[in-house]
Amino acid sequence: MALGRITTPLVALAAIGWAGTGDALAQSAADRAVEAAQQYAGTTLTITWEAGLQSLDPLNFSGPKWEELTGIEVKVVEMPITELFTKTLAEHRAGTGAYDLLNVVPAWMPDLVYAGVLEPLDAYVDRYGYRDELQDIAPTYRDNQMTFDGQIYGLPDDGDVFLLYYRTDLFGDADNQAEFKDRHGYDLAPPDTWAQFADISEFFTERMGEGGYGSALIHSPGLIHYLFEERFRLAGGQFFDADSMDATINGDIGVDVLSDMVAQLDNMPPGAAAWGPIEVLNSWLAGDLAMMIWWPPPGRWSAGYGTDTEALSWLPESTVAGKVGYASTPGARPQLAAGFALSVAANSDNKEAAYLFAQWMNSKEISLQRVMLPFALRDPFRTSHFESEEYRALWPAAGEYLDALKVGSETGLLDLSIIDTFSYEESLTRAITTSLAGGDVRSALDQSAEEWNEITDEIGVDDQRDAYAIWASKPNAYPN
């Protein structure tokens, strides 16, 4: 053990010197990571990952492949997304060093940085010549998932963004087009605004008859705040007064947006006020909806890509394959809505190896394979992914799908990411669900704003102002 402590830095130093040579930089980032990591053969890396389909990537693909290449075993600790933060923080506070590599939702990054949980990665990125490849990652993901206060704490690893899915057969139908134009005076096409979204939803709810609806959206607690945040900012809303840090979600903009969200329930299936991702997806695949907003995976599943794998055997058979169009959400500033970054735990005993595994997984070459895994949930996040001929050939409309994702990756709105974001989101979620259930919108938002102010006071107005300023200064925090 003692010998290991002495030799490991020496070997690492040797690797640094080696990695700095021109020959080494001629290699791919993935190869550099593998070669440097081979010195750690025999060790075990413990990584946290969201349970379910997400974790099939390290369990079935990247973990075994990494072990084969480097001799480093990968132990995956799966947990529900709601527990990823608390368990990570609890282990850090207990000083167990239980985790080496972490999956971090960007909204939590400030909390984890302030708590000292995350290792700054700039030195590793330079040491292993990875900075150039980071530039291939779409700008919004870099802004959302990579840095806090100018330092790199995570490698953006998931292209989460909301996407509008629509039925090309219904939108392309000549009768529908004529009838819609007659009624609304403009062409039937994927909506550019939320007002158009409401018109189209209403139109198709009438046209599709019993069991058919214009749209369905994800309204379940823990996720519904994303849609509000997107629409609120698109309508010109700001979360806080940047000077006083008073919450401003309960102004007229917030009330109008939330009231509109409530009104749109009329053109969604009964009970959709509480629908989560699965209910929306099932309804979509069954052909009951003309439009839906979801993350990227249904673009693949709707076309039938990967649905024959065992991991996706639970998915209902798609009745809409070949009839799916992809577009940006109304306003063309879709919310990124979560995503994951790969971060190294500050109290890990295997930081170097953990970073190298992250670099290898995240590299152009390996990440393309990972985002094409039919069963996993990592979505394209690199420019090279969007342009990949291999990906574009996966199903007939894959090119259109990647084009739509690329737009989102450039224009997507960042998730709010300040100190204790979760508490703000939890409060906002209660206001939204109360309103969707029929409660008074203004009073629900007033109460939430009051709670936001209490949370800010508890954190400290100055500290939160600083964190908010860092976030708000990023290009896609607000639309303008």
Added chain:
Amino acid sequence: MSRISAHTGAAARLAEPSPVGVLADRYFRYLIVWPAILVLLLIGLFPLVYSAIVSFQKINRRVEDTSFHGLLNYGRLVGDDRFWESLLHTGIFTAIALPLELVLGFLLAKLMLDRLPGRQVFIALLLLPAVISPIVAGAMWRLMFDNIFGPINQVLGWIAGGPVNILWTINDNPVVVYSAILVCEIWQWTPFMFLILLAALANVDRSQLEAAELDGASYWQTLSKVILPAIKPVVIVALTIRGLDLVRLFDIVWALTRGGPGTMTETVSVYAYIRGFERFDVSFTAALAFVVIVLLSLIVMAMLKRLEIAR
């Protein structure tokens, strides 16, 4: 002679044990139970004491300050409307579910006391809900109440003669959403009451029942003067156990509504989970838990006192 005296002396020594022997004899029984007591203290008391200590500190998502902060968290708790609301919601669930479970359990037990054909099968079937994990029961009832796939609205539609579209777990009408949770809760835990009361009723002294019958007592007189007094201790124990369970009500609410819409159905356990495990507000949650423990202890003490066990 000397041999006799030597024997006598030895006998006397045997008759008068040494002080060490006396002490060993007196404390040996304590010595052998000491490890078990230590384990119990570690398991039961240590977390309680530790929670109490943490409740006076300031540990949350941002800060890990283990210095003494006085009644900071308790002050926040007292001023926290959401905590009092959650306590009220818990009280409402308990006040409605507990008597209903008791009455239904008692009626079922009375029914099953008679030797009905297929009685054993009925009893086994009646106990099934209590065997299911509450989170599974909640998920199952969520499907039952689903307004598209669930049979509840469909059955109500047959009765009403037209489509019924009640959003059981989403509606902002407390009568609707509370009913959904209560149906699930009562469905799952009435069998527990039934089982306990069946055992109690089966053990009511037959001679007293026969004497009441010979004396010409009516059914209600027999029930109120003979049966209920006889099963009262068991009823109080059953009420205490179920009452404590209801104060801790979490799984069913979480599966059905997650405490929503808004905080309409948020129980104190759901609130504690959100504050502790989602918001990582550790010291505040410890204070909350400690207050709930004190409240529960007072209830248990009152019930035990009523049962005259505490004396």
